[in-house]
Amino acid sequence: MKARYLALILAPLFSTAALATTYTGPGAQPVTTVAAANDAADDTRVVLQGFVTKKLDNDDKFEFKDNTGTIKVEIDDEDMPAAGFNDKTKVKLTGEVEKNLMSREVDVDLVEIIN
Template sequence: MKARYFALLLAPLFSTAALAGAGYTGPGAQSMVTVASAQAASDDTPVVLQGHIINRLKDHEKYEFKDTTGTIAVEIDNEDLPPVPFDEKTLVKLTGEVDKGLMSREIDVDRVEIIN
């Protein structure tokens, strides 16, 4: 009898651990997009980009990001930059949202990850 109760107590722990690794893939889930699709996306659309930061722009905290489909300006707050140095050859993953201005679009980056 005690073994059955013990198993019932442990079952939710194992099922939660299994689901946590899977990740949410339904509506609203963020998936990798390209610069070209980010250029066409509407304001505040969540995006995840993978490519290279190739240049620092003159504006404060703005950089030029490039993938195989093109380039786009990205704004990265200093506290969101990775703690390790990186250069234009370092593959990075950016998580953020599209910021549509009157004349251009850029990505407001919330997270920068270095991809090994």
Template sequence: MKNTTLALLVAPLISLNALAAGYTGPGSQQINTVSAALEASDESAVVLQGRIVKRIKDEKYDFTDATGTIRVEIDDEDWPAATIDENTQVRLTGEVDRDLLGREIDVDYVEVINP
């Protein structure tokens, strides 16, 4: 019984690490800048580091890094407990959402980066 309980407690941590890491070898497409995300295909995985500079409406925000600005969608349940403002450095993990109007990032995970 103890082994089953331990396995159930550890499994989500292992799967979260697997999602964050992923394959990075030949043939993988690593997108880690706004400029690369603006050129990426639909559903490409991204990890961006920068700042959320403006709330547009509901769950839509403008995110910026040294290479540009892109719209991001962050569901209310995906925000961390920390307070974030336009000066806070964050790391966003998600995927490119491409439609007729352009591209935005559908964010799955928001992490505050300690300066």
């Protein structure tokens, strides 16, 4: 009897999960190249793959490069991967475009090392 009530209580939880969807229209997919990020609007989500080529003057600013160009990225210490990496290590950056007065940069939320 208890199992029957438990099944009745849990059934709606599992059936609504199949109905949940996400927005797939314009702007839903993140920008995936530096060239597109350099033209993107403020707060546009990005997922970039390439190389962090050098550290810039500021503590958390770096230059990032892919096949389409370079862009300045801001990576806070807590967003760095546990394993170290260098300019020859391919990485995946997830974040959002920050549009400044004269330029754009990516505020990185996650750095992943790609094998």
